[in-house]
Amino acid sequence: xxxRKIVLAFSGGxxxxxxxxxxxxQGWEVLTANIDTGxxxxxxxxxxxxxxxxxxxxxxxxxxxxxxLYSRVITYAIKANYLRNGAYPSCVGAERLVQAERVVxxxxxxxxxxxxxxxxxxGADHVRYDSVIRALAPQMEIVTPIRDERLTREFERDxxxxxxxxxxxxxxxxxxxxxxxxxxxxxxxxxxxWDYLPQDAWTYTKSIDDAPAAGVELILEFVKxxxxxxxxxxxxxxxxxxxxxxxxxxxxxxxxxxxEHGVGRGIHMGSTMVGNLARVGFEAPGMLTLIxxxxxxxxxxxxxxxxxxxxxxxxxxxxxxxxxVYYDPILDDFRAFLxxxxxxxxxxxxxxxxxxxxxxxxxxxxYSLLDAATREGVVYGYxxxxxxxxxxxxxxxxxxxxxxxxxxxxxxxxPE
Numbered sequence: 336x337x338x339r340k341i342v343l344a345f346s347g348g349x350x351x352x353x354x355x356x357x358x359x360x361q362g363w364e365v366l367t368a369n370i371d372t373g374x375x376x377x378x379x380x381x382x383x384x385x386x387x388x389x390x391x392x393x394x395x396x397x398x399x400x401x402x403x404l405y406s407r408v409i410t411y412a413i414k415a416n417y418l419r420n421g422a423y424p425s426c427v428g429a430e431r432l433v434q435a436e437r438v439v440x441x442x443x444x445x446x447x448x449x450x451x452x453x454x455x456x457x458g459a460d461h462v463r464y465d466s467v468i469r470a471l472a473p474q475m476e477i478v479t480p481i482r483d484e485r486l487t488r489e490f491e492r493d494x495x496x497x498x499x500x501x502x503x504x505x506x507x508x509x510x511x512x513x514x515x516x517x518x519x520x521x522x523x524x525x526x527x528x529w530d531y532l533p534q535d536a537w538t539y540t541k542s543i544d545d546a547p548a549a550g551v552e553l554i555l556e557f558v559k560x561x562x563x564x565x566x567x568x569x570x571x572x573x574x575x576x577x578x579x580x581x582x583x584x585x586x587x588x589x590x591x592x593x594x595e596h597g598v599g600r601g602i603h604m605g606s607t608m609v610g611n612l613a614r615v616g617f618e619a620p621g622m623l624t625l626i627x628x629x630x631x632x633x634x635x636x637x638x639x640x641x642x643x644x645x646x647x648x649x650x651x652x653x654x655x656x657x658x659x660v661y662y663d664p665i666l667d668d669f670r671a672f673l674x675x676x677x678x679x680x681x682x683x684x685x686x687x688x689x690x691x692x693x694x695x696x697x698x699x700x701x702y703s704l705l706d707a708a709t710r711e712g713v714v715y716g717y718x719x720x721x722x723x724x725x726x727x728x729x730x731x732x733x734x735x736x737x738x739x740x741x742x743x744x745x746x747x748x749x750p751e
Contacts, residue, residue: 338363339363339448340363340364341364341450341451342368343365343450345383346374348506348510349507351367352390353453353486354481355390355391357494358480363478365392366441367395368395370433370434371399372400372514372515373404373513374518394445396441400437404514404515405515405586408430408433409515409516411652411670413560413561414561414673414674414680415648415652420603420604423605425657426512427512427513427519428459428657431659435463438464439467439471439472448476450464452479454482455486456482456485459613459659470661513538515586515621517590520615521615521616522616524616525614539618540597541595542597543691546689548690551687553567555683556683560673562585565589573585573588573589574592575587590621593621593623596689598693599619627686627695628693632680632684633645633680635703636679636680636681649673652669652670679700680700682703685698
């Protein structure tokens with residue numbers, strides 16, 4: 336009788352390493368799928384493959400999902416200017432949609448009986464994976480050793496050591512997930528609300544103290560809300576973004592460049608989808624740079640009502656995606672709105688990255704509302720040829736009337 340076959344979403348980290356060995360002990364034929372959404376650097380795919388083979392995987396797949404992630408998820412996160420609670424660009428969390436879909440497809444292609452992932456039951460990733468599996472392959476069994484057994488990282492480390500497999504100390508101390516959007520870091524300091532992550536917990540961003548004092552000035556070009564070029568102030572393309580570079584090349588290059596200037600570090604605290612508070616460190620230099628520049632360009636070309644409405648709908652869209660509401664048709668409606676809102680978001684933005692700061696220096700666009708006003712003779716703080724002083728006085732008079740009426744109505748007495 337042949338073994339039952341299972342496909343495990345495999346990163347090579349502590350949780351998925353434990354899951355692989357544990358599943359083998361339970362009698363599964365384990366196939367591992369490493370979905371690259373930007374967390375694999377030069378040579379790392381081979382390291383993960385070697386780890387999977389060392390731990391006993393029957394087959395190992397490396398699946399490149401970076402272009403799909405960028406096109407389906409990241410471009411809309413930028414169009415929405417999405418930052419969870421105004422701070423966190425949903426590092427890794429929003430990537431789980433694409434990762435889980437590719438793992439499910441690998442399971443279907445290989446006639447597997449089940450899908451496994453290494454998520455705990457304490458975070459949101461287990462909900463993200465399960466949501467995709469239930470939607471795309473409801474017949475598949477979902478196996479989650481870490482969640483079901485409620486294991487500690489120390490237990491997993493000791494289990495692997497007992498089976499002859501070494502685990503680096505940092506992997507035991509911190510849970511680190513890296514992708515195109517950014518890197519999330521969880522550890523003892525993030526379990527409470529007071530402590531900050533130590534210097535050695537961060538993976539690639541420089542501290543503000545170590546960042547260059549001079550900084551760097553960049554010019555980012557957007558077409559209909561999507562970044563299409565990134566150059567230094569003298570027009571030189573940022574390394575890795577020219578020629579036939581993939582659509583995510585600018586984000587990848589900004590992750591490297593902005594990190595050198597201390598940009599992108601933060602710790603986010605907010606409510607999870609089940610209602611409890613969670614805290615996580617993150618590094619997202621590229622996304623924070625692009626969102627800051629994109630928002631600055633929108634200020635130049637979108638009306639006040641467009642910006643206000645977009646801020647609300649964009650935040651709702653991002654929250655739904657972050658909370659694994661992947662297949663509700665409302666997301667298609669949000670994306671249609673976001674695409675429509677970006678028709679005039681074309682132009683250039685000057686920014687400076689210096690000592691952890693992202694400073695917009697200027698913007699220009701053929702659809703600039705400021706330029707259009709100037710052509711009509713309207714210059715803020717100076718004057719306008721579109722109205723007379725008498726008309727301005729009349730406007731101020733009429734504008735003040737509702738407030739004056741409300742004030743004259745008086746205030747009710749406050750209860751003692």
